[in-house]
Amino acid sequence: MTIEETDELRHDALYDPLALFRVVGKTAVITGASGAYGRTMAIALASLGCNLLLASGSSDELASVAKEATEAGGNVAVFQARPDTVDDASAIIGAAVASFGTPDMLIVASGLNLPAMIDDMVVENWEAVMDANVRGPWLMAKAFGAAAGDQGRGKKVLFVSSVRGRLGNAVGYTAYCSSKGGVDALTRALAIEWGSRGISVNAIAPTVFRSSLTSWIFADDERGQAARARNLSRIPLGRLGEPEDLVGVSLYLLSPASDFCTGQVLYVDGGYTAG
Numbered sequence: 001m002t003i004e005e006t007d008e009l010r011h012d013a014l015y016d017p018l019a020l021f022r023v024v025g026k027t028a029v030i031t032g033a034s035g036a037y038g039r040t041m042a043i044a045l046a047s048l049g050c051n052l053l054l055a056s057g058s059s060d061e062l063a064s065v066a067k068e069a070t071e072a073g074g075n076v077a078v079f080q081a082r083p084d085t086v087d088d089a090s091a092i093i094g095a096a097v098a099s100f101g102t103p104d105m106l107i108v109a110s111g112l113n114l115p116a117m118i119d120d121m122v123v124e125n126w127e128a129v130m131d132a133n134v135r136g137p138w139l140m141a142k143a144f145g146a147a148a149g150d151q152g153r154g155k156k157v158l159f160v161s162s163v164r165g166r167l168g169n170a171v172g173y174t175a176y177c178s179s180k181g182g183v184d185a186l187t188r189a190l191a192i193e194w195g196s197r198g199i200s201v202n203a204i205a206p207t208v209f210r211s212s213l214t215s216w217i218f219a220d221d222e223r224g225q226a227a228r229a230r231n232l233s234r235i236p237l238g239r240l241g242e243p244e245d246l247v248g249v250s251l252y253l254l255s256p257a258s259d260f261c262t263g264q265v266l267y268v269d270g271g272y273t274a275g
Contacts, residue, residue, distance in 0.1 A: 009256065020257035024049030027100040028254070029093060031083050031140060032110030034061035036211035037160060039068070040243035041107055041250055046074025048251075053096035053103065056110075057082040075100070082110055084131070089139035093147050105156045105254050106144045108137040111179075113213065115172040126175045133179035134186065141190060145199070153198030156254045157190070159183050161205040163269050180205075184265050191263030200262040202253045207231070207269035209241030236271035 012019040028045050032038040033054035042054055046069035054069065056062040059080050070076045077099040083089045096103045112132035114125045137159050148155050164173055165180030183203060191201040208214055208231050217227045218240070231240060249268050252258050267273050 009259070012256075021251055021255045022048075023105075023251070023255050025051070026104040027051040027053070027096060027102075028105040028107060029053045029055070029096045029103045029140075029144070030107045030109055031055045031092065031136070032108070033065050033078075034058045035109055035111075036209070036243045037206075037246055038107070038109035039065045040247060041109065042066075042069040042074075042076075043072045044247045044251065045105075045254075046070070046072040046076065049073060050105075051075045051077075051100040053077050053079060053092070053099060055079045055081055055083075055092045055095075082132075083108070083136040083140045086139060086142075089136075089143040090146075092140070093143040097147055102147050102149075103144065104154070105158070106140060107158045107160075107250070107254070108140050109160055110136055111160060113173075113176045115170075115176065117172050118174045121175065129175040130179050130182070133176070134182040137183060138186060141186075141201070145194065145197075148197070148199060150197060152194065154256065154259065155199045156258070157194075157199065157201040158250060158253050159187055159201075159203040161187070161203040161265055163205055163207045163267060163272050165205060165265070166267075166273055187265055188263045195262060200253075200258060202258070202262060203265045204246060204249055204253070205265050205267045205269065205273075206241055206246060207235065207272040209243055209245060211243070231272075234272055234275075235269070236274060239270065241268065241270065 028050050030038050033042055034056035042065050052074050062078050066076045066078045079092050079095040081088045112129050114129055161183040162180040164177045165184045168177045187203040216224055246268055249266055
């Protein structure tokens with residue numbers, strides 16, 4: 001950062017602090033864009049004037065999210081793919097470059113969970129969870145870094161971890177907990193590796209929040225009520241999460257407000273990990 005840019009940042013922090021959160025005109029790549037968190041961030045960033053490359057394996061849901069983001073004011077391009085291979089990840093970033101130029105932000109919101117007791121889980125399912133939750137983010141980061149080049153000053157990478165990366169108290173989650181612990185380690189290691197290039201790498205770690213994958217926990221049947229009670233017993237704020245709860249901390253980590261924050265896993269969990 002130049003002396004002039006540093007002086008401008010200091011001025012904005014004191015006299016125009018909301019300027020630190022401006023992302024207008026920047027380009028964000030979001031994988032898993034058709035999921036609850038990906039959709040929420042697509043609409044939020046679009047409303048702030050971002051260009052968006054939205055990627056997902058589901059064409060119908062991807063088109064729906066793209067429509068919502070466009071209506072919110074964003075310039076939106078789509079690419080139907082999950083970051084399963086080197087070629088997939090490169091193609092996703094390449095689509096962003098072709099549409100808007102080198103992206104400024106990467107949000108890896110794609111992931112997978114296949115709960116099972118270790119005695120019952122087949123190795124192929126364990127590998128699928130690890131591939132989706134660790135290999136995919138690594139591949140996307142690799143492609144993003146290649147596009148950014150040697151000087152990525154101000155560029156941001158945001159991974160999605162979980163409280164399960166820190167706490168292993170969920171039965172049947174040996175694959176998921178292991179994968180999210182891997183995301184935490186990837187966040188810290190990559191932040192150190194890319195610090196000299198000016199690229200910030202952070203992660204958010206939610207507890208249970210409303211999505212298509214967790215809808216059963218919010219249901220009023222016996223199974224949902226029991227799961228909800230177990231989770232709420234550990235959440236000081238007394239409720240489960242909503243996708244909108246993740247917007248504020250995500251915007252912080254994607255904007256100039258967090259330019260001196262990297263390698264961090266920020267828990268958005270209602271206090272779940274506090275005790």
